[in-house]
Amino acid sequence: MNTALINMAMQTTLAAIEPRTIAQRAAESAHENLWITAGYFLAAIVGVALLLSFLGMALIYIERKVAAAFQCRIGPNRVGPWGLLQTVADTLKLVFKEDFVPQMADRTLHMIAPFLALLVPVVLLALIPYSPALQVADLNIGILFITAIGGFGVMGILIAGWSSNNKWSMIGAMRAGAQIISYELSATLALLVVVLFSGTMSLTGIVQSQEDGWWIWRGHAAGLCAFIIYLVASTAELNRTPFDIPEGESELTAGFHTEYSGLRFAFFFLAEFINMFTVSALTATLFLGGWMPFHIGDWTSFNSAMDAIPPSIWFLGKVTAIIFVIMWFRWTFPRLRVDQLMHLEWKVLLPIGFANLFIAAIIVLANAYPYPVAGQ
Amino acid sequence: MGMIRSIETVTAQRVIAGKTISVSVVQRKQTPNKLSIAFNAVLGLLKGMWLTLTYFWSPEKVVTRMYPENRDTLQLTERFRGNLRFKFPNETAHKSHAALLEHITHETQTLPEVASEWIRDEDPTRWYHNCTGCSKCEEACPNASIRILTRQGEILEDREIDRFVWRLDSCMFCNACVLACPWDAIEMTGGFENAVYDRRLLVYCLNKLAGPRINLIQDEQDAAVRARMIDPRERFGGPIPMNGAGLPNLPPVALPAPPDVSTGAA
Numbered sequence: 001m002n003t004a005l006i007n008m009a010m011q012t013t014l015a016a017i018e019p020r021t022i023a024q025r026a027a028e029s030a031h032e033n034l035w036i037t038a039g040y041f042l043a044a045i046v047g048v049a050l051l052l053s054f055l056g057m058a059l060i061y062i063e064r065k066v067a068a069a070f071q072c073r074i075g076p077n078r079v080g081p082w083g084l085l086q087t088v089a090d091t092l093k094l095v096f097k098e099d100f101v102p103q104m105a106d107r108t109l110h111m112i113a114p115f116l117a118l119l120v121p122v123v124l125l126a127l128i129p130y131s132p133a134l135q136v137a138d139l140n141i142g143i144l145f146i147t148a149i150g151g152f153g154v155m156g157i158l159i160a161g162w163s164s165n166n167k168w169s170m171i172g173a174m175r176a177g178a179q180i181i182s183y184e185l186s187a188t189l190a191l192l193v194v195v196l197f198s199g200t201m202s203l204t205g206i207v208q209s210q211e212d213g214w215w216i217w218r219g220h221a222a223g224l225c226a227f228i229i230y231l232v233a234s235t236a237e238l239n240r241t242p243f244d245i246p247e248g249e250s251e252l253t254a255g256f257h258t259e260y261s262g263l264r265f266a267f268f269f270l271a272e273f274i275n276m277f278t279v280s281a282l283t284a285t286l287f288l289g290g291w292m293p294f295h296i297g298d299w300t301s302f303n304s305a306m307d308a309i310p311p312s313i314w315f316l317g318k319v320t321a322i323i324f325v326i327m328w329f330r331w332t333f334p335r336l337r338v339d340q341l342m343h344l345e346w347k348v349l350l351p352i353g354f355a356n357l358f359i360a361a362i363i364v365l366a367n368a369y370p371y372p373v374a375g376q
Numbered sequence: 377m378g379m380i381r382s383i384e385t386v387t388a389q390r391v392i393a394g395k396t397i398s399v400s401v402v403q404r405k406q407t408p409n410k411l412s413i414a415f416n417a418v419l420g421l422l423k424g425m426w427l428t429l430t431y432f433w434s435p436e437k438v439v440t441r442m443y444p445e446n447r448d449t450l451q452l453t454e455r456f457r458g459n460l461r462f463k464f465p466n467e468t469a470h471k472s473h474a475a476l477l478e479h480i481t482h483e484t485q486t487l488p489e490v491a492s493e494w495i496r497d498e499d500p501t502r503w504y505h506n507c508t509g510c511s512k513c514e515e516a517c518p519n520a521s522i523r524i525l526t527r528q529g530e531i532l533e534d535r536e537i538d539r540f541v542w543r544l545d546s547c548m549f550c551n552a553c554v555l556a557c558p559w560d561a562i563e564m565t566g567g568f569e570n571a572v573y574d575r576r577l578l579v580y581c582l583n584k585l586a587g588p589r590i591n592l593i594q595d596e597q598d599a600a601v602r603a604r605m606i607d608p609r610e611r612f613g614g615p616i617p618m619n620g621a622g623l624p625n626l627p628p629v630a631l632p633a634p635p636d637v638s639t640g641a642a
Contacts, residue, residue, distance in 0.1 A: 066432075069432045328432075
């Protein structure tokens with residue numbers, strides 16, 4: 001057991017030099033010692049749990065502070081220094097609240113739904129390359145996996161709405177279903193543009209293909225257009241304002257999670273925020289070069305200065321910027337009506353997305369990038 | 377949208393029920409093309425985002441007041457609607473217009489000042505009032521929070537204010553009484569720290585003196601007669617049940633002796 005631990009520690013230090021995903025390392029160690037594999041699994045589970053709780057707390061705190069700043073308020077500032085412990089206090093309160101199930105509700109589904117909703121973003125977290133040395137699994141069908149699993153996310157919401165036996169929950173869930181399924185088309189079309197450009201579906205491959213320039217500007221206007229479409233469509237998939245009709249307070253009380261309380265309500269909340277992180281991380285990976293530093297042509301001194309910043313910091317910075325933009329949307333735009341929502345997707349975003357994909361295909365076929373790319 | 381400007385209408389002749397009648401017709405606007413609609417929509421979104429961003433990076437626009445901590449320096453605006461009180465009539469009467477303007481725009485008091493001032497100060501010369509007991513405020517009050525008790529004046533032989541009873545516990549600070557007052561006798565202050573342990577203490581007698589308006593008192597030359605016109609009124613006590621009086625199982629609120637106003641200085 002001791003030797004196994006030492007082995008694992010050595011491999012972890014080696015990992016800094018030799019970039020491999022955690023899944024690869026676990027698979028390799030399975031030939032030598034099953035304890036090491038189990039150790040990797042344990043490390044992964046603990047890591048995900050820590051990441052989830054930290055992300056949830058941090059994002060909720062940031063959201064409240066950002067909202068306050070946008071509305072000329074101060075935000076939470078009473079619990080702990082600068083209100084940092086406010087989210088902890090709120091979580092503790094939710095833990096001790098009654099876990100309420102309506103009388104005529106479908107008990108089993110009502111209990112399962114929050115976990116289904118949380119499952120999707122957690123699984124997607126595994127695919128994201130945080131830095132060259134930190135990625136749980138690099139699938140060669142990464143993008144396909146993301147769209148498939150991402151589409152599964154609506155199940156948690158639909159089940160929650162159905163099992164609550166409440167008309168508001170039901171209407172909210174149905175709206176969420178219609179909205180998520182509609183906007184998935186545009187999001188997938190935008191993803192396909194990047195797949196065309198980079199010629200791979202693996203997320204690490206996509207990041208590495210952006211070594212000479214991020215797709216947002218190396219793909220002419222097509223890259224930028226795909227970026228904007230993906231941002232809008234994923235905001236709609238997140239059910240966030242201005243696309244938050246599934247939980248429109250003014251008409252549906254709280255939408256699909258009307259009947260949830262205590263920890264299960266917290267799980268829906270957590271799922272929403274983890275989803276926001278996942279979507280921002282995917283946007284950063286696909287369009288903004290993931291952990292790749294920012295380079296400008298031949299400015300070698302500038303480029304080396306940019307290289308000095310660690311890749312994980314680059315990644316976090318890009319994700320933070322996109323999360324800020326999504327929050328900025330939320331505190332600026334009013335909510336859309338259902339018909340406006342459908343109009344925007346089917347009559348505006350989808351045609352633009354198809355045209356954009358077509359233009360991107362022409363750019364790739366003609367190899368007409370603004371500047372030549374290594375290895376192409 | 378909304379109003380139709382006359383420039384958008386044209387006069388035309390229409391045949392209605394066999395008669396030719398001249399009518400005014402609103403010209404339909406030409407619908408703008410889809411491209412300009414889309415452009416304007418995106419422009420509107422960007423404008424909105426720019427506006428919220430300016431809010432985001434200007435901390436000086438924050439409106440939140442950190443109340444318990446900044447109690448000593450908390451500035452209350454002129455328009456703040458807090459506790460009701462009797463206005464001292466001579467406060468602004470003799471000021472010039474410029475001084476009055478200065479007084480209005482710069483009289484933002486801090487909370488401790490307001491709190492110490494809201495039951496007028498100890499100086500009996502500032503206890504006189506403009507109230508005639510006309511009951512306009514009582515009629516205007518939507519919550520029936522004001523009760524006016526009048527008495528027959530001894531010297532002037534006219535009705536005059538005896539007690540102006542204000543129920544803080546049912547007041548919603550709508551300012552209707554102040555607006556209704558024809559004599560400018562009452563005002564709303566910035567005071568809002570009203571927590572008490574006995575709810576009888578939420579019913580106030582606002583006037584310090586029972587008697588006629590200040591100018592009627594000032595018209596009287598004899599100081600001895602002036603002193604007979606007025607009687608001191610304490611904050612609590614009197615015939616209104618909750619106004620500090622005793623209840624079943626509860627003794628009356630203990631009050632200090634009324635101050636001496638027999639000098640009649642006005």
